[in-house]
Amino acid sequence: MSRPGRDDAPDRLYTVTQGRSRSMPGTPFDLVTLVVAECDAVPGMQSEHAAILRLAERPTAVAEVAAELRLPVSITKILLSDLLAEGRVSARHPRRAAIAGRPDPDILEQVLVGLRNL
Amino acid sequence: MEASADNGLKIVVVGGFGVGKTTMIHSVSEIRPLSTEETITRAGETVDDVSAVPGKSQTTVAFDFGRITLSARTVLYLFGAPGQERFWYLWDRLFTGALGAVVLVDTRRIDDSWYAIDRLERLGTPFIVARNDFGGPAHPLEQVRDALDLAPHIPLVDCDARSRDSGKRVLITLVEHIKSLYLAEDPQVIERVRAARSPYAAEGAAGTPQEQVTAPAVTAPAPELTQ
Numbered sequence: 001m002s003r004p005g006r007d008d009a010p011d012r013l014y015t016v017t018q019g020r021s022r023s024m025p026g027t028p029f030d031l032v033t034l035v036v037a038e039c040d041a042v043p044g045m046q047s048e049h050a051a052i053l054r055l056a057e058r059p060t061a062v063a064e065v066a067a068e069l070r071l072p073v074s075i076t077k078i079l080l081s082d083l084l085a086e087g088r089v090s091a092r093h094p095r096r097a098a099i100a101g102r103p104d105p106d107i108l109e110q111v112l113v114g115l116r117n118l
Numbered sequence: 119m120e121a122s123a124d125n126g127l128k129i130v131v132v133g134g135f136g137v138g139k140t141t142m143i144h145s146v147s148e149i150r151p152l153s154t155e156e157t158i159t160r161a162g163e164t165v166d167d168v169s170a171v172p173g174k175s176q177t178t179v180a181f182d183f184g185r186i187t188l189s190a191r192t193v194l195y196l197f198g199a200p201g202q203e204r205f206w207y208l209w210d211r212l213f214t215g216a217l218g219a220v221v222l223v224d225t226r227r228i229d230d231s232w233y234a235i236d237r238l239e240r241l242g243t244p245f246i247v248a249r250n251d252f253g254g255p256a257h258p259l260e261q262v263r264d265a266l267d268l269a270p271h272i273p274l275v276d277c278d279a280r281s282r283d284s285g286k287r288v289l290i291t292l293v294e295h296i297k298s299l300y301l302a303e304d305p306q307v308i309e310r311v312r313a314a315r316s317p318y319a320a321e322g323a324a325g326t327p328q329e330q331v332t333a334p335a336v337t338a339p340a341p342e343l344t345q
Contacts, residue, residue: 030215032126032195059123061195063183067152073211074156092124103217103244107192108297111127111217114188115290118146118282 016048016071017078028084029077034059034092048079049088056089125192129289130212132201132238133222134230138250138279139198140182142222146285147184147196155180156208179208201234209237218244218296220288222279225249225257228265235266244296246273248288
């Protein structure tokens, strides 16, 4: 699959999302939201949707899905919103890393322990 | 990644072109750094319907990222963001919810870092500065601090972006800095909350009758269902 470059394949992106250029307001996906497939790909499914379901057999971040599909993040989010609406994927939201603008000390401690163990 | 993973966190590495962001991400990431693209969206997102001309409205820019699995449930992502002013539209998405940032500095091109530091201070994002060692004549760190006009409490460290240990140390320094900011701030916050709740605060002290506050009824925990 060739990489859609800066402006070289707008038609393809247009087709992939059936003309939509952004996901619906309030889309729950952040770059690090973990996506998990809730079902297998089925024949006849749009190939990008099927590819997402295969990628997300294990929790996979939105950014990773986008990179693997070689699609811009915003296009990926539209595809993910479709699958979420159909119940084919679920989104695991980052536990709140910050409470009222201040980082959660438990999460910071976890990060420190993890980094020291690298 | 573990099937139970449910927590994605992020740290952003910012810096000018060629300062070693991708190299640093590469050296600490468990995956080869991946690259994806972000689309530029218009400010009038809800007003303008640009769906008919997606090719026109979506110019893309690539950014790199890597992954570090911290525990069975927690995954840390490192994103590389260009520090120059013209890439600031990328920052909103990359920095939303980020724990903090590392500003990577090449002392031969120090002006690339000014924008980033200024912007981070305004965003209130915790950050540290790491000087990447390019093997040239090394200025004392204090001189670098002066050149960057960096506040004294912000850590400034040396690093070698090619070394995993060095990259790891930079990240630990950042998280420890975030933790110390939190701890430094905490007593004040607690004090403010306590003052606001105190019956002797403000109106209470002025003699205004206090509204009787009743404690919420404590509901007994539901008995465990046994099957």
